[in-house]
Amino acid sequence: MIEQDLSIEDELDAEIILADQRYEIIGDILCEVYQEGSEKWTLSDMLDKVFLHNYLGIPVFLVIVWTMFHFTFQVSLVFMAMIEAAFSLLGGLTAQIPVPWLASLLTDGIIGGVGFILVFVPPIFFMYFAISILEDSGYLARAAFVMDRVMVKMGLHGRSFIPLLIGFGCNVPAVMAARTVDGDANRLTTILVSPLMSCAARLPVYVLIAGVFFPAYAGTVIFLLYLLGIVFAVVMALVFKKTLFREESAPFLMELPMYQRPTFHGSVVHMWERGVLFLKKAGTFLMLGAITLWFMSYVGPGGIGVSVEDSFVSILGKAAEPIFAPLGFDWQIITGLIFGLLAKEFVVESLGIIYSVEGNLAIGAALASSLSTVSAFALLVFVLLYTPCIATVGVIRRETGSSKWALFSVVYQLILAYAVALLVITVGGLVFV
C-alpha cells in the first residue's frame, strides 16, 4: 500500500538515532535537576532481591501460589458447611410442598442446582480475595516477571504471562488483556492459550471432586491443577509458535510497581466487586440453566415425572456415553460436561440437580460410587482443559475477528482435554492396578 523507500535498516537507524538523542537530552536534564541520594535498601529492594532471584524466584512463586490455593480451600471449608446446612434445611421445607412438580422444581432444581452452586461461593470469594491481595501488593507483577524469564528462554513472548495470570480470575478479561501483547502472532497465541488457565468458575468442580476423592490433599490437588493449567498454556503456546506462526518477539520492557501494603478494606471491596458478578450470574444465568436442567431431567419422551433414567438429560448424556467410556465417566457426569460448555458452573449444578432428582442427596457418596479415583483425576484434568465457557468463545471470536479461530480454540481444547484425560487413565491404570 505504502511505498517504503527507506530500507528497514535505515528506518531502524533513524528511530535509534532519535531515541538516542532523546535520552541524551534526558541525561542533560537529569544532570541539572536530579541528585541521587545515598544508597539505601528499602524493604521493596530486599523483596525484589529474593522474589526476582534467578533460582529462588520460581520456588518462591510456588510457595505463594500454593498458599493462595490452600487458603482458598481450607479456610472456606467451614463456611461451605454452613451454607450447605442452610440449604439442606431449606430443601427439607420445600420438599413438603404438596404439589409434586413444584416440590421437585424447588427442591431438586433450584436448591439442588443453584443452591448447590452457591455452596461454592466461599472458595470463589476467598480466591478473589487472595488474588486481589497479590495484585495490590505488587507481587503479581513480579510473578509475571519471573515467569517471563522462563518463557523467554523457551522462545515465548514474555508479556503473554500477564494475560495468563488474569485468567486465574476469569478467562474473558484474560483474552481481552492479550491486546497488550504486541505482534499479531504473539497476540493470537496468547488468546488461544489463555482459556487453559484455570478460572474461578472451575473451582467448584475441583473443590467438589478433590474434596470427595482426595480429602486430605484437596488444597494441594487444586494447586497442582492450576500449575497444570500454566504448564499446558506454555506447552501449547510453544506448539502454536512452532507450527502455526513464526514471529520474532521484540524485547520486552517491564516496569515493576512498588510493593504496597494491601489494605484489608481494599481487598474486601475488590473481592466483593468480582464476587457479586458471580452472585448475579447465579441469580440469572445459572438459575435459568437450573430450571432448564431440572425440566429436562423431570420430563422425558414418556411424559412428565418420569424416572431420571428415562428423562431428556439421561438421553443426552447416554448419547455421548460411548465417547467417554474410555475415561470412565457415567452419563450424569457427561451431561454435566456438556452443559459445562455454556459455563463451568453448570458441571456442578447439573450434577446437583440430577442426583437430587434421583433422590440421591449425598452427592459425595454418589460420586464416589460412580467414579474410580483415577477417573476422578481424569475428570479434573478434563474440566481444566476443555472449552471454558461460551462467553470465552465469544470474546475470542470478537478479539480475533474470526469465527475460524474461535472454532479452532473450541476444537483444539476438546481434543487436548480428551487426550490428556485419556493419558491420565492409561498412566493411572498402570500405576494403580
Added chain:
Amino acid sequence: MSDEYNERVLALYAITVAIAYGAAGVLQILSGVGLVQISYVGSDMIAGLMVLVVALVFSAGVKPLLASNREGIAFFVVGSVLASILFILQVLIVGTNLIGWVLRFEDWLSWSVLNDLTPSIWLYPIASIALVGERTGKLTITSLGPDSSEVTE
C-alpha cells in the same frame, strides 16, 4: 554501616533457622509419603516442600553474610516474610477449623487443634525475628518500605 560481628551473628542465625525449617520440611514430606509417623508436623507433602523453600531462602543468605556482604540480609528478611505468610495461613486454618468444631459440624467432630500445629506455626518464632529486626530498624539495611507482614497472602 554494619560491622563484621553483626553479620557473622546473622549468618549463624540464618544457618540455624535454615536447618530447623529444612529438618521440619523433610519430616513433613516423609510423614506425607507415609514413611514416618510423628505428630505435630502435618502430613501434606507439598506443604513440606513449601517449608523447605523457606529453609532454602534463609540458607541463600548465609554465604554473602559470611563474606560480610550486606545483601545477605535481604534473604534473611525475606525468608522471614515467607515464613510469616505460611504462619498466617496456618493460623487462619486453625481459626476456621475451630469455628467448625465449635458449631459441631460433622466433619469437625474429631478435629483437634494438635493436628493443625504444623512446623509453619511452631517454628515461626525463630523465623520471625528477622522481620522484627527489620521492622524496628535493628537490621543494618535501613528500610523505609511498606510493611511486609501483610505483603502477600
Added chain:
Amino acid sequence: MSSSIKVALIGNPNVGKSVIFNNLTGSKQHTGNWPGKTVEKKEGFFDFEGYKFEVVDLPGVYSLSALSEDERVARQYLIDHRPDVVVDILNASQLERNLYLTLLLIELQVNLVIVLNMQDVVESKGDRIDAEALARRLKTPLVTTTATKKEGMDDLKRAILDAIPECRHDREHMPGDLNGGDDQHYHPRYHHHGEYERLRPATVRYSREIEVALGKIVRIISKDRELSERYPPRWIALRILENDPEILSLITDEEMRFLVSEVRL
C-alpha cells in the same frame, strides 16, 4: 453554561495514574497493575472553581510509536481529540525512563501539565529533584504529588485550570456543536502557522543534521494544508523520519510522499 474542559491523563505503566484518576474524579475503582485494565477507556468528571472537567484515563505507555494496542489507543486519542490539557504523570523515582514519554508529548505539542508522582518514594530514597528547574527546562507547568496519600491533588487541579487555553475559559457551548470541540485541533490560536517556535520548541532540539532534515520535511509538507493544519508539522516530520506507516499513509500526494522519503539523515 460552559462546555466541560477535556483533560487526558497519560503516563508510563505503574506511575499511579489510576490512583490520581480516582483522586480527581472520586470514583471508586480498583488500582492494580493489569495492563488490560486501562486499555478500556475510563472517563470521569470533576468540578473545580466553577468549571467542569472531563477526565480521560489513557492507557499506560512508554512511547507513542503505535506498536502496541495501548500506544495506538493513547496516540489516536491525543491526535484526534486534542484534549484541552494533557496531564503527563511521571514516577518521580524513575525519571529517566519516564521523561522519554514527556519528550514525545512535547513534540506532539499538546497542552502539557507534568505531575511528579510518588514523591514519597523519592524522599525515602534520599534522592532530590529540583522540580522548579525541571519545569523551567521543559517549559511546562509542573506539580509534585504523592497520589497514594492524596497529596498535591488541589495543586494539580489548579495547574490544570491555569493551563487551559484562554479561549476555553469563556467559550460558550454552542448549540449544535456536535463533536464537542474536537474541531479545535491543536489549538491554532496558540500555534500560528509557520511560527518559528512551533518548528523548534527549545526543549527538544536534536543534532543539526536531524534539525536540517526536519526543516526540509516541514517545508515539503507545508504544501499539504490539511495535513499541516491538523497536525503539528514538526511532529509529522519526526514521524516521517521514523518512517511511521500510519503517518506516511496520511500523505495523499504521491509526489510529496516521494519527496519526503528522499530526505535522509
